[in-house]
Amino acid sequence: MLSTRRARAALLAVPLVLAALGTAAAPAGAASRSAAPLTCRGEGVDPGAAVRYRTQAVIHAPLSTIWKLQTEVGRWPSWQGPVATMERLYHGPLRPGAAFRWTTPVPPNPSTPATSLTITSTVRQMKYGSCIRWTGPADGEGLHIDGVHVWNFTKVRGGVLVRTEETHTGPQVDANVPAATSILGAGLEGWLRDLKTAAEAQHGGSHR
Numbered sequence: 001m002l003s004t005r006r007a008r009a010a011l012l013a014v015p016l017v018l019a020a021l022g023t024a025a026a027p028a029g030a031a032s033r034s035a036a037p038l039t040c041r042g043e044g045v046d047p048g049a050a051v052r053y054r055t056q057a058v059i060h061a062p063l064s065t066i067w068k069l070q071t072e073v074g075r076w077p078s079w080q081g082p083v084a085t086m087e088r089l090y091h092g093p094l095r096p097g098a099a100f101r102w103t104t105p106v107p108p109n110p111s112t113p114a115t116s117l118t119i120t121s122t123v124r125q126m127k128y129g130s131c132i133r134w135t136g137p138a139d140g141e142g143l144h145i146d147g148v149h150v151w152n153f154t155k156v157r158g159g160v161l162v163r164t165e166e167t168h169t170g171p172q173v174d175a176n177v178p179a180a181t182s183i184l185g186a187g188l189e190g191w192l193r194d195l196k197t198a199a200e201a202q203h204g205g206s207h208r
Helices: 003-012 063-071 073-079 177-202
Strands: 051-059 085-088 099-106 115-127 131-140 143-156 159-169
Touching (some): 063 159, 073 085, 159 177
Antiparallel strands (some): 099 115, 131 143
């Protein structure tokens, strides 16, 4: 992968660099505790998590294209630079109960060496063309985080409104919530940006 995309992988990686970041302010898209969480079949993110982030974008491509990119997880490395490896732990299409294991690199920092973060995600709820919710642990050297991630897809004029929200819990992220939220936010913004770029590239930037 390109070195610039490798660098951005550090931002998608769940926070390992908290000590190096100090007390960074939470990004503008950090989800408010008073805001209703995104849900899929009635289930949302972790209501007790201090680290949470939500963002959205309109993607000018058919819902079928966006859905295929997001649910064919084996192809994530082809359009998401920060995804180093992907292993499907299921057969057939993505569905509730399906699990997949993926990795992303994390660079060295003053308190920890360079490592590879291994994330095992399991789909808990899913509605075709509408929403996905998965949960799972992320583990690296000296790091353990539990995440809950929800995606919503809604057709709008000219494309699809894609909304996503994620929460993290764990000793390292809970120790510095603003920094952890900043890194989570950068990762989600990058993911959504890559999804938009990949989907619109397949359709010339317009919804058909």
